Amino acid sequence: MPAEPALKRGLGFRDLALFYVASGLSVRWAATAAAAGPGTLIIWIVGLVGFFIPLAASVLELSSRYPQEGGLYVWTREAFGDFSGFIAAWTYWMSNLPYFPGVLYFGAGSVLFAFGARWQSFTASASYYAAFAIVCLAIITGLNILGVNAGKWLNNVGSVGSVVPLAALIVIAAASAWRFGPVTRFTWANLVPHFSLRNAIFWATIFFAYGGCEAGSFMGDEIKDPRRTIPRALLAGGVVLAVGYLAGTAALLSAVPSDAVRGPDGFVLGARALCDRLGLAWLLAPLALLAGLNSIGGAAAFLSSTSRLPFVAGVDHYLPAAFGRIHRRFGTPWVAIGVYGLASVIIALLSQAGTTVRGAYTVLVSMSIIAYFLPYLFLFASMIRLQSRPATPEVMRVPGGSRVAVALAAIGFVCTSVTIVLSVIPPSEEPHKALAVSKVLVSTAALTGAGVVVFALEARKRKSRLSPASP
Numbered sequence: 001m002p003a004e005p006a007l008k009r010g011l012g013f014r015d016l017a018l019f020y021v022a023s024g025l026s027v028r029w030a031a032t033a034a035a036a037g038p039g040t041l042i043i044w045i046v047g048l049v050g051f052f053i054p055l056a057a058s059v060l061e062l063s064s065r066y067p068q069e070g071g072l073y074v075w076t077r078e079a080f081g082d083f084s085g086f087i088a089a090w091t092y093w094m095s096n097l098p099y100f101p102g103v104l105y106f107g108a109g110s111v112l113f114a115f116g117a118r119w120q121s122f123t124a125s126a127s128y129y130a131a132f133a134i135v136c137l138a139i140i141t142g143l144n145i146l147g148v149n150a151g152k153w154l155n156n157v158g159s160v161g162s163v164v165p166l167a168a169l170i171v172i173a174a175a176s177a178w179r180f181g182p183v184t185r186f187t188w189a190n191l192v193p194h195f196s197l198r199n200a201i202f203w204a205t206i207f208f209a210y211g212g213c214e215a216g217s218f219m220g221d222e223i224k225d226p227r228r229t230i231p232r233a234l235l236a237g238g239v240v241l242a243v244g245y246l247a248g249t250a251a252l253l254s255a256v257p258s259d260a261v262r263g264p265d266g267f268v269l270g271a272r273a274l275c276d277r278l279g280l281a282w283l284l285a286p287l288a289l290l291a292g293l294n295s296i297g298g299a300a301a302f303l304s305s306t307s308r309l310p311f312v313a314g315v316d317h318y319l320p321a322a323f324g325r326i327h328r329r330f331g332t333p334w335v336a337i338g339v340y341g342l343a344s345v346i347i348a349l350l351s352q353a354g355t356t357v358r359g360a361y362t363v364l365v366s367m368s369i370i371a372y373f374l375p376y377l378f379l380f381a382s383m384i385r386l387q388s389r390p391a392t393p394e395v396m397r398v399p400g401g402s403r404v405a406v407a408l409a410a411i412g413f414v415c416t417s418v419t420i421v422l423s424v425i426p427p428s429e430e431p432h433k434a435l436a437v438s439k440v441l442v443s444t445a446a447l448t449g450a451g452v453v454v455f456a457l458e459a460r461k462r463k464s465r466l467s468p469a470s471p
Contacts, residue, residue, distance in 0.1 A: 002376055007069065008331035010148040011223045013233050019152070021159040022116040023301035027166060027294050028106045029209035030248035031266030035258050036202055038186055039193030043206050044246050051419070054412030055376070056238055057398045058383040059365045060231050061405060063217040064396040065386065067226040070312035071217035079382035086318050088378035089309040090451035093340065095371035096306050100299050101133045101348035106265075107295025108132035113288035123265075133348040140300045141202055141341025144307070146223045147330045150211025151304050158297010161290045163240065166248040169286060172274050173251035180277065182254040195321070196336060204423035207415065208372065209245065212378060213238065214238050215305035229398055255322035267291055303341060311336035317462040318455055370423045376416045 011019070030272060033040040041097045086138055108129045112119045122128040144151035177183075184190075213234055220226045252270050255277075261270040268288050273282045311333035314323025315334025327334040387402040398405040426436040 003166055005326040005328040005331060007221045007326060007333070008148055009222055011152060011219060011229075013229050015152045015156060015222060016198050016216050016229055016233035017236040018156045018159040019301055019305075020213055021162050021240050022155045022297035022349045023212040023215055023305070024111055024210070024237060024241045025159075025162040025166070025244045025292050025294075026103070026106075026209065026298055027162065027248070027267045028103075029205070030166065031238060031252060031261040031270060031399060032202075033206060033209075034246070034252035034256075035262045035266055037258055038190045040206065040249060041253075042191055042193050042244060043203060043250065047207045047210050048242055048414040050411060051207050052213070052238070052242070054380065054408040054415070055210070056234055057405070057408045058379060058412065059214050059217060060234060060396060062379070062386070062397050063220065063230045063387075064227050064394075065391060067217075067220045067223075067230070069129055069219065069221035069308055071220060071308075072214055072375055072391045073218075073309050073312050074220075075382045075386070076221055076378045079385040080378070081319065082316070082459075084378060086313060086455045087451050088375045088446065089313060090454070091371055092375040093306045095374070096452070097347045099302060099372070100137060100344040101130075101293045103298050104133040104348070105129050107136070107292040109265045110268045110288050110295070112125040113265075113272065114285040114292075127162050130348055134345050136296050136299060137303070137341055137344045137348065140296070141337060141344075144300075144304045144337050144341075145327070145330060145332055145334045147332055148219070148304075150226070151300070152310060154300040155304065158293055158300055161293030161295075161297050162244065165287050165294065166244050166251075166284070169267075169271060169274070170247050170251040172280065172283070172369055173255035176255045176274055176277055179360050183190070184253045186253075188340060197323060206418045210241070211372065211376070212302070213241075214376075216329045218305040222235050227394060227396065296420035303344065303433040304337075307337040307340040308333060309346055310340060317465070318458045320458070327399075369469055370420055370440060371447055373416050373420050373423070374444075374448075377413060377420075380409040380416065382412040384413075393427045 033044065063071065065427045066074045066078060067140055068074055070089075073085050073089040075085075075086040109123060111132075124169055140151075140154060216223070216233070217226075217230060223229050252267075256270045260273050261267065268284075268291055271287045271291075272284050275281055275287075310319055310323045312324075313319040314321060314325070314333075314336060317324075323336045323339070324333070325335045326332065377416055384406050387405055391397060398408065424440050426433045
């Protein structure tokens with residue numbers, strides 16, 4: 001009998017650290033934060049303490065307790081049972097579908113700045129944005145099917161698009177501030193963030209930017225020595241993430257007015273203003289291309305990791321068994337990756353139907369926030385629940401033991417709950433606020449309800465397969 005195909009462990013420390021950078025550090029969020037003024041620096045710190053640190057601590061311990069493929073799915077299943085595990089995974093992978101075209105539209109808009117004014121006519125072309133997203137998604141899907149050793153290089157290269165543009169921006173912003181003086185004066189008065197219903201969605205977006213460090217654990221059986229590699233890579237990637245967002249936002253604020261970095265092209269617009277001021281027009285093209293690469297790397301990281309969730313659900317027979325198949329030659333869950341990639345392409349096509357490019361971008365980002373945060377409630381609750389179970393000696397615990405672990409997870413749970421509420425609040429310019437809130441709640445309920453139906457149907461089939469035959 002031929003041996004059953006198995007997943008290949010091809011991700012080492014370097015690969016996973018760069019994965020965390022590619023999935024977590026997006027140059028567009030630095031521009032979004034800078035557009036809201038100096039008070040966002042405090043919000044970055046609040047998000048770091050209230051969300052990212054609890055999340056990283058929870059991922060560190062949970063991935064050490066249960067280092068196998070599936071991450072979030074396995075943790076929630078162990079804490080609350082199969083149904084909760086499936087719903088946590090379902091909302092996570094469904095919420096990421098609109099994320100892919102959303103982040104790739106940012107990349108498509110950024111790339112245009114590298115080719116001069118003639119190409120700017122494509123900024124209003126829905127076909128261009130859709131084609132860019134579809135081609136990128138096809139390449140990402142194909143490379144990930146070919147193997148983890150092929151797919152990981154897209155994440156690794158994509159991380160360059162995160163670090164290099166922000167590092168270059170910080171250097172030229174410092175040069176601009178030294179030569180011409182800072183555009184923004186940082187005082188205690190303007191550093192204090194002013195919360196209002198008008199900017200509630202922005203606060204939620206800042207917390208959203210810190211998500212992603214849980215995704216690497218979804219590929220637990222494809223990571224070399226995951227109990228040792230995940231914590232080290234998470235620490236390295238987390239430091240780059242926190243410094244990048246704070247320093248990148250501060251650099252933009254010190255060098256260009258907030259109005260100059262608004263919209264999905266904000267980062268490249270700010271970079272162009274800086275380059276023009278310093279006589280470095282030649283630098284804009286590589287920065288724009290790297291910003292585009294940043295978006296491709298982010299999409300690649302989340303597609304490669306999130307597609308492992310339906311794979312594990314297929315292995316457990318809560319999705320059709322085909323999702324649990326491993327390619328005999330490539331050692332990848334090729335059906336799960338292929339179906340998830342195809343679904344992303346379909347969403348990219350539908351997202352441009354009957355709307356403007358900027359309108360589609362805004363809708364995609366807004367749609368992904370509330371559904372994306374629901375799985376974090378499961379994650380933090382699982383962290384608290386599993387503290388009652390003894391840990392084997394090789395498990396890496398949160399420093400301080402169960403009390404600190406429970407406290408951090410509780411902080412993360414509360415912050416996530418508040419973020420979900422903030423993301424539901426409609427912007428001030430919305431004329432029909434009650435209707436807007438209803439649409440968000442109904443769509444979220446429909447998304448979750450669809451997962452319940454799928455689980456119930458597959459659970460019934462699973463039960464009939466496992467039950468003994470009638471005499």
